[in-house]
Amino acid sequence: MKNENNRHKVVILGSGFAGLYAARNLKNTDVDITIVDRNNHHLFQPLLYQVATGALSPGDIASPVRGILHKYKNIRIMKASATGLDVKHKKLLLENNSVPYDTLIVATGMKNHYFNHDDWESKAPGLKSLSDAVEMRRRLLDAFEAAEIEEDTEKQQTYQTMAVIGAGPTGVEMVGAIAELAHHTLRKDFRTIDPKKTRIVLIEGGERLLPSFHEKLSIKAKRDLQAMGVEVMTQCMVKEMRDDSLLLQTPDGEKVLSVATVIWAAGIKAAGFSEIIKNSTGAEQDRFNRIKVDGNLSIPGFPELLIVGDMACVLRQDGSTVPMVAPAANQEGRYAAKLIRRRLRGKSLKDFDYFDKGSLAVIGRNKAVVEVAGNRFGGIIAWFIWVFIHITFLIGFDNKILVLLQWSWTYFTKNRGARLIIDE
Amino acid sequence: MKNENNRHKVVILGSGFAGLYAARNLKNTDVDITIVDRNNHHLFQPLLYQVATGALSPGDIASPVRGILHKYKNIRIMKASATGLDVKHKKLLLENNSVPYDTLIVATGMKNHYFNHDDWESKAPGLKSLSDAVEMRRRLLDAFEAAEIEEDTEKQQTYQTMAVIGAGPTGVEMVGAIAELAHHTLRKDFRTIDPKKTRIVLIEGGERLLPSFHEKLSIKAKRDLQAMGVEVMTQCMVKEMRDDSLLLQTPDGEKVLSVATVIWAAGIKAAGFSEIIKNSTGAEQDRFNRIKVDGNLSIPGFPELLIVGDMACVLRQDGSTVPMVAPAANQEGRYAAKLIRRRLRGKSLKDFDYFDKGSLAVIGRNKAVVEVAGNRFGGIIAWFIWVFIHITFLIGFDNKILVLLQWSWTYFTKNRGARLIIDE
Numbered sequence: 001m002k003n004e005n006n007r008h009k010v011v012i013l014g015s016g017f018a019g020l021y022a023a024r025n026l027k028n029t030d031v032d033i034t035i036v037d038r039n040n041h042h043l044f045q046p047l048l049y050q051v052a053t054g055a056l057s058p059g060d061i062a063s064p065v066r067g068i069l070h071k072y073k074n075i076r077i078m079k080a081s082a083t084g085l086d087v088k089h090k091k092l093l094l095e096n097n098s099v100p101y102d103t104l105i106v107a108t109g110m111k112n113h114y115f116n117h118d119d120w121e122s123k124a125p126g127l128k129s130l131s132d133a134v135e136m137r138r139r140l141l142d143a144f145e146a147a148e149i150e151e152d153t154e155k156q157q158t159y160q161t162m163a164v165i166g167a168g169p170t171g172v173e174m175v176g177a178i179a180e181l182a183h184h185t186l187r188k189d190f191r192t193i194d195p196k197k198t199r200i201v202l203i204e205g206g207e208r209l210l211p212s213f214h215e216k217l218s219i220k221a222k223r224d225l226q227a228m229g230v231e232v233m234t235q236c237m238v239k240e241m242r243d244d245s246l247l248l249q250t251p252d253g254e255k256v257l258s259v260a261t262v263i264w265a266a267g268i269k270a271a272g273f274s275e276i277i278k279n280s281t282g283a284e285q286d287r288f289n290r291i292k293v294d295g296n297l298s299i300p301g302f303p304e305l306l307i308v309g310d311m312a313c314v315l316r317q318d319g320s321t322v323p324m325v326a327p328a329a330n331q332e333g334r335y336a337a338k339l340i341r342r343r344l345r346g347k348s349l350k351d352f353d354y355f356d357k358g359s360l361a362v363i364g365r366n367k368a369v370v371e372v373a374g375n376r377f378g379g380i381i382a383w384f385i386w387v388f389i390h391i392t393f394l395i396g397f398d399n400k401i402l403v404l405l406q407w408s409w410t411y412f413t414k415n416r417g418a419r420l421i422i423d424e
Numbered sequence: 425m426k427n428e429n430n431r432h433k434v435v436i437l438g439s440g441f442a443g444l445y446a447a448r449n450l451k452n453t454d455v456d457i458t459i460v461d462r463n464n465h466h467l468f469q470p471l472l473y474q475v476a477t478g479a480l481s482p483g484d485i486a487s488p489v490r491g492i493l494h495k496y497k498n499i500r501i502m503k504a505s506a507t508g509l510d511v512k513h514k515k516l517l518l519e520n521n522s523v524p525y526d527t528l529i530v531a532t533g534m535k536n537h538y539f540n541h542d543d544w545e546s547k548a549p550g551l552k553s554l555s556d557a558v559e560m561r562r563r564l565l566d567a568f569e570a571a572e573i574e575e576d577t578e579k580q581q582t583y584q585t586m587a588v589i590g591a592g593p594t595g596v597e598m599v600g601a602i603a604e605l606a607h608h609t610l611r612k613d614f615r616t617i618d619p620k621k622t623r624i625v626l627i628e629g630g631e632r633l634l635p636s637f638h639e640k641l642s643i644k645a646k647r648d649l650q651a652m653g654v655e656v657m658t659q660c661m662v663k664e665m666r667d668d669s670l671l672l673q674t675p676d677g678e679k680v681l682s683v684a685t686v687i688w689a690a691g692i693k694a695a696g697f698s699e700i701i702k703n704s705t706g707a708e709q710d711r712f713n714r715i716k717v718d719g720n721l722s723i724p725g726f727p728e729l730l731i732v733g734d735m736a737c738v739l740r741q742d743g744s745t746v747p748m749v750a751p752a753a754n755q756e757g758r759y760a761a762k763l764i765r766r767r768l769r770g771k772s773l774k775d776f777d778y779f780d781k782g783s784l785a786v787i788g789r790n791k792a793v794v795e796v797a798g799n800r801f802g803g804i805i806a807w808f809i810w811v812f813i814h815i816t817f818l819i820g821f822d823n824k825i826l827v828l829l830q831w832s833w834t835y836f837t838k839n840r841g842a843r844l845i846i847d848e
Contacts, residue, residue, distance in 0.1 A: 191501075
C-alpha cells in the first residue's frame, strides 16, 4: 500500500479491547498504524448479552472504529479479513492485497468452541458478535411468539423452555437476563401463554457455577439464580442435540430435556488466525489454541510479532496464565504500544506483568458477585460496582452518555424497549 | 381459537399506522381484537431512511406491538403470516391455523414495485422494513470501506458513486441523507479516499422532483439538493441494471453510469394480500393493486371486510383518490374503529372523508418543503415543522423521548453514532 516513507509501520489485526488500546497508545507518535478488522466497529463484548435479551440496542454497545479514531492522522483503518501471514517479507495477507509491517500486533480474540460437535452450532449459537446477539434475540422472542399461537400444549411448553449451556460468567449473565425478560418484561404481553411459567435451565458440566470465582460466590450465584426462577443443573453434560430436545448425562443417568431455544456458553477457543500464526512461525498453542508468547508478548523467535488480548497465552510467575478478561486485554494492548515506542528509542522494556483488578459477574437486577483483593461479596453493592465500571468504560470509549439514560430507563421501568425482532 | 364467547370478533391484519389506529380506537370496548402481523413491531416508516443512513438505530423507530398495547386485555396479538381468506366461513387463514372474524380490517400496506423487472431488486433494494434499512446501511457503508482498500482508481470511483432511483419524498429524503453522510459525517474518517468526492445521483423519470408537490417546491428541492452536492437527473429512465453500472435513457440518448450502490424509490404496489382479497371477493384493483372500496372503506358486497391505509383505494369527491400518507392511514384506521362501534349499536356512519393536513418532505439538515392549506414554503421553518411533527408522533407512540435526545445530538454534532455494519 501507500506507506513508502521510512516511518515504522505497525499493523494491528483486530479492533477489540487489546487492539484498540494498542492503537490509542500509539496515536500521535512517529509510527504509521494500520488497523485491519473484518468488522467496522469496536464491540463492547461484556454487554452483548443485554443486546441479545433486548435491553440495549446494537448501537449502544458498538462504535465504528473510524469514528473512535478519526482524529489521529497516523492511523489508517482497513475493513478486511486477514487470510495469511508472510513472515519472511513481513506482510499481512488480505483477500485481494497485502499490508507490509515492521511490527504486527495480533488481537483477534476468541470464538465459540464446540469440541468435537461443530454441528451443534446451528442449534445452540454462542454470543461473540453483534449479529450473534441480534440472532439470539430473534430466537428468544420468536419462541414466545410461537408458543402464543401454538395449540398443542406440549409443543407450547417446549417453546417456553430455554437452556443455557455453560455456567461461566457469560452463561450466568445470559440466564439471569432471560429470567428477567420472561418473568418481568414480557409478563403482561401475552394472552394465551403465561411468560412467568417459562422454564429456564442452566446446564453446567462441572460441580459449581462460576468455577473461576471462590466457592462462596458460586453458592451465592446459584441461590440468586434459583430465586429468580432458574433451574440450575450441575454435573450435567450434553450428549446429543436434537431438533426440539437435548439428551443430557446427569449424575442420575440420561435425561431428555424438551427445549426449543438453546444458547452455548460452554467453550471458546482462539480465532482462526491462531492456526495461521502456528503454521507460519511454528509457535506453540495451549489447549484453547492460544499462542504461547514470551514475557514481552512476542512470539519466540519473532520479536516483531506481538500477540495481545485473549489469544495470548502469557505465563505468570505463579504458573497460571493471564485470564481472558477485558482488563488483561487493555493492559496487554498498552504494553505492546509501550514496547514499540521503547524499541524505536533503542531501549528495552521489562516483561509484561498482569495487574489483577479482581473479577465480577452480574446475575441480574441488583445482583452481582465481586472478587477483589481477597474480598468477596455479592448483592446490590456488587451490582452497583458492576454498573459503574461498565458505564465508565462505555462513556470513556465513545461518549455513550445516552446509554446511561437508556439503562436507567430500563432499570426503573423493567422495560426492554429494544426487544425488536429484525428478520434474518 | 379461543374466542368462544359472543363478543364481536375484530381481526386486524397489519400493525402499521392504519392497523394500530384501528386497534387503539377499539381498545377497552366490548369487542375481541386480534392483531395479526408477520413482524413483532410497529415501524415508524417515515424515519426508515434515517436508520438506513446511520442517524438512528432500529430501536429508535420501531416498538414491539405487544409493548404498545399490553394494557388492553381485549387485544390479542399473533405474530404470523396470513396465507388466505375464507370469506364464506369468515376466517383469516394463517400458515398453521386460522382466526375467525366478524369484521376483518386489512391494513397490509405497500411493497416495492419493479414493474416488469423483478430481477432489479437485488441490485437496487427498496426501503420498506427494518431489515431493508439495516441492509441498505450495510451496503452504503461497505461501499466506502471497499473504496478505501481498492487500488484501482476507476473501481474506487464506482464504489464512491451512489444512485437513488425515483424523486418522490422517499427518494429525495434518501439522497439528502446520503449526501450528509458522505460530505459531513464521514469526511474525516478515511485516509485513501475523500468521502466529500462521493458522487450522489438522483434519477427521476418525470420532468421534476416531488411531482405530488407544487412546482415551486420542486424547484426549491432541486436547488437545495444541488447545493448539497447531489446530481439531479430528470427525464431519465433506467433501461438496464448491470453489476457495476446502470444503462440510462436520457433526453440526450443512452448513457452508462458506473455505480456500485443503487437504491430503489421509484415504485410501490399493494402487498401480496391484495391478490388474495381480489381472488376471494372479486374486488377491483387500481394500477397500484390497491383495493377499490366503498365510501365506508368496505369491499363492495362485503360490509364486514374493511380496507384501511395505503392499500385502500378511496375515491374523493374531486375524482382523485386519498393519498398514500401516514395521516390518511391514521384517519382510515380511526374511521374503521368508529364504524364498528356504530354498527354494534345498530347505527350507521357517514362515508369516510379525508382531511388533508398538507404534505411535507425533508431534504436535509435545516431543509424541507411544506405545502399546507394553499401555503407553500421551504427552508429552516419547514424543517422545524417536519421535526416537530415527527418527534410528536414518536413520543406519542412509545415515549421515545430518548430519540429526541439522540436526534439533537446528531443535529448538533453532525455525527451519526449508529453507523454500524451488522453482518448479513
